[in-house]
Amino acid sequence: MAVASPEQYLADLNPAQREAVLTTEGPLLVIAGAGSGKTRVLTYRVAHLVNAVGVKPNEILAITFTNKAAAEMRDRLGLLLGNRVRAIWILTFHAACGRILRREAERLGYRSNFTIYDSADQHRLVKQCLEELERDPKRFTPRGIHSVISRAKNELVGPVEFKERVASFYDQTVADVYELYQRRLFTSNAVDFDDMLYLTVDVLQRFPEARQRWEKAFRYVLVDEYQDTNHAQYRLLQLVAGKHMNVCAVGDPDQSIYAFRGADIRNILDFERDFPGTRTIALEQNYRSTNSILRAANAVIENNRERKPKNLFSELGEGEPVEVLEVEDEHSEARFVAARIAALVEQGYSADDVAVFYRTNAQSRVLEDVLVRQAVAYQVIGGPRFYDRAEIKDAVAYLQALDNPVDAVSLMRIANRPRRGIGDSSIARLVAFADSRGISLWDALPRADEAGVGAAPQRAVKQFHTVMLSLMSRADELSVPELVEEVLRRTGYLGALEAERTIEAQGRVENLQELIGVAQEWNEQAQEPSLSGFLQEISLYSDQDAIRGDGSLVTLMTLHNAKGLEFAAVFVIGVEEGIFPHMRSIEEQGIEEERRLCYVGMTRAKERLTMLHASTRSLWGSRTYNLASRFLDELPEVGVVRERLSPARWDYGRKQAQEVPVRDRPALSTGDSVKHGTLGEGVVVQLEPGGVAMVRFEDGSERRLMLDYAPLEKLL
DNA sequence: ACTCATCGATTTTTT
DNA sequence: ATCGATGAGT
Numbered sequence: 001m002a003v004a005s006p007e008q009y010l011a012d013l014n015p016a017q018r019e020a021v022l023t024t025e026g027p028l029l030v031i032a033g034a035g036s037g038k039t040r041v042l043t044y045r046v047a048h049l050v051n052a053v054g055v056k057p058n059e060i061l062a063i064t065f066t067n068k069a070a071a072e073m074r075d076r077l078g079l080l081l082g083n084r085v086r087a088i089w090i091l092t093f094h095a096a097c098g099r100i101l102r103r104e105a106e107r108l109g110y111r112s113n114f115t116i117y118d119s120a121d122q123h124r125l126v127k128q129c130l131e132e133l134e135r136d137p138k139r140f141t142p143r144g145i146h147s148v149i150s151r152a153k154n155e156l157v158g159p160v161e162f163k164e165r166v167a168s169f170y171d172q173t174v175a176d177v178y179e180l181y182q183r184r185l186f187t188s189n190a191v192d193f194d195d196m197l198y199l200t201v202d203v204l205q206r207f208p209e210a211r212q213r214w215e216k217a218f219r220y221v222l223v224d225e226y227q228d229t230n231h232a233q234y235r236l237l238q239l240v241a242g243k244h245m246n247v248c249a250v251g252d253p254d255q256s257i258y259a260f261r262g263a264d265i266r267n268i269l270d271f272e273r274d275f276p277g278t279r280t281i282a283l284e285q286n287y288r289s290t291n292s293i294l295r296a297a298n299a300v301i302e303n304n305r306e307r308k309p310k311n312l313f314s315e316l317g318e319g320e321p322v323e324v325l326e327v328e329d330e331h332s333e334a335r336f337v338a339a340r341i342a343a344l345v346e347q348g349y350s351a352d353d354v355a356v357f358y359r360t361n362a363q364s365r366v367l368e369d370v371l372v373r374q375a376v377a378y379q380v381i382g383g384p385r386f387y388d389r390a391e392i393k394d395a396v397a398y399l400q401a402l403d404n405p406v407d408a409v410s411l412m413r414i415a416n417r418p419r420r421g422i423g424d425s426s427i428a429r430l431v432a433f434a435d436s437r438g439i440s441l442w443d444a445l446p447r448a449d450e451a452g453v454g455a456a457p458q459r460a461v462k463q464f465h466t467v468m469l470s471l472m473s474r475a476d477e478l479s480v481p482e483l484v485e486e487v488l489r490r491t492g493y494l495g496a497l498e499a500e501r502t503i504e505a506q507g508r509v510e511n512l513q514e515l516i517g518v519a520q521e522w523n524e525q526a527q528e529p530s531l532s533g534f535l536q537e538i539s540l541y542s543d544q545d546a547i548r549g550d551g552s553l554v555t556l557m558t559l560h561n562a563k564g565l566e567f568a569a570v571f572v573i574g575v576e577e578g579i580f581p582h583m584r585s586i587e588e589q590g591i592e593e594e595r596r597l598c599y600v601g602m603t604r605a606k607e608r609l610t611m612l613h614a615s616t617r618s619l620w621g622s623r624t625y626n627l628a629s630r631f632l633d634e635l636p637e638v639g640v641v642r643e644r645l646s647p648a649r650w651d652y653g654r655k656q657a658q659e660v661p662v663r664d665r666p667a668l669s670t671g672d673s674v675k676h677g678t679l680g681e682g683v684v685v686q687l688e689p690g691g692v693a694m695v696r697f698e699d700g701s702e703r704r705l706m707l708d709y710a711p712l713e714k715l716l
Numbered sequence: 717a718c719t720c721a722t723c724g725a726t727t728t729t730t731t
Numbered sequence: 732a733t734c735g736a737t738g739a740g741t
Contacts, residue, residue, distance in 0.1 A: 065730065065731085067730090092730085093730095093731080094731045095731085116731085118731080119729095119730095119731085137737095193730080194731090196731075228730095258728085258729075258730085260727080260728065261728085261729060261730075359727070359728075360727055361728085362733090423717070539731085540730095541731090558729090559728080560727090560729065561729085583727090584728095585727075585728090594728095597728080618732080619726095619732090620725095620726070620732065620733090
């Protein structure tokens, strides 16, 4: 078992880091500049608490924002503490709240097996409430209404208080929807993501016994990325750490980029005021980037007015200058980046060392086309997610309905999936009937006749009800993975997919098999496997890091997704006024956050940083002419080279352009088997105009390929 | 109940 | 340009 001694790990730290680890008592604010070894401080601090201070692992609560960050911290701590990490609460805000709420839900009238609604469920429910209240859907979009409700919850404003504060006609509608929405959640024994925080704060505030239990439980609390906390999270922290006041917040105000989703930068700026007696430590030595890169990033961020001064320094030498390049349009931009990546790889960089960042997802499109054409293997981070796929959501909705039958949103989702002849009108009748009798939708099912459902659908409803009942009775005896299989078979879901006999359906079947695999894995490692437990865990799980292609891939992602990562070589594309900073943020006074986003992007680079802007690009079907971003004007003279690339130099950095030679376009039709030079064998799923084919490969990935360029061979 | 056409919006995202 | 949602038509 690996157990580090204090001498060992303290020697790895610089004086500021060491102080942050050793200051265990009282509130502590660690301002951790980019690349300053923040994760190291956090993990060593926890290890120190356990090893040297003698704190019990289960008295420590370490909070992160993402599951990925939590998993990473757990891994790193495992190296220092061995199996004692298992007892430490290393969780996301939502997972921690989930665990607290499961214990306390009954005080609020919820049962502990509550269902967690994700954003799609929330959206559906808001829409349903709007329809019920008969508001003009043109004026009141579910999306808009929901975002106001969500913001209110993040500010800990409940439906009643919201109603009192209504200041406009629009808000009046929001207030009505909010109230109904919350009532619907409650009767479905369901909570949304925002409720997890809101209700946890609520229960801790209203029930002193609950508060005492939890504030006693956590002697030491640590929060990562504190600059991204919203008001509810801030309040939660106060409640949970209120007794011992051993709160350690780690963050960097310069990397606050989530104000748009409720993060309140004042939380970190006012930490010292909110937690009296705070010790503040700044980590300013950067261990990641060269001085050229750091100087450039510092120069940009210095232009923010609402900011505490800070100066990062590095001992990694001057390095290569930062490049600022102007190109003709988005196509030359993409070609340049592709050519340069190839050149870097020739120089010995691995493709995983390289990343391309952009402000909006739409910008990846052109780049992907070129990368495919030039046979550069890449991965895009932030595409559609496993748990958001329709078939996965259906399967999970089945499980949720079995576990918590009063969950109306899940029930409505699966009622006609696979198609069994229960149409929208039948559902509407059942819902109306349930409402009028004050019973749940589930209890209305056996009374479809009373609800006025037609004869044929009535039989379908009855059969659906019977299947669900029989699955429920099996739910206890079967393990979760077995239950998933049983559900898919008995409901005819799998059968319907198989009957489709299409490539897409086959892909869905594979995804469902993967879900069973996830359930199996979970079943083996869970301490007390139960259906509720499984559901609560996967409701809070996203697979950001789950899909890791083997082989060496260049990474493409938005600047937001880049936070917390590092790459030897970074390209930032589209650094233009209107794109980055984005038009919307210029209009809405969000420049400082955009500048922080720029700072985040730049500080991801270890050795090479290249920022590009195009003189012209097509946007929404028409041509636009953009000036270079103001952020580029803010760069220093020293350590930065600027160049305008003429079209003739697209192949810059390579002896010769190495485009795959154009050859005859293979005559393909949907369903043909093909072989790709690097991606392996696959099947043509769809042909698009312009000589583009969508191909699904053996590993399950789908790619859009240009037939003129892709090294595709038709298999007979 | 399903397909096709039209309209509209279109930053960023985790849980 | 393009995706998604909505509404009309088969």
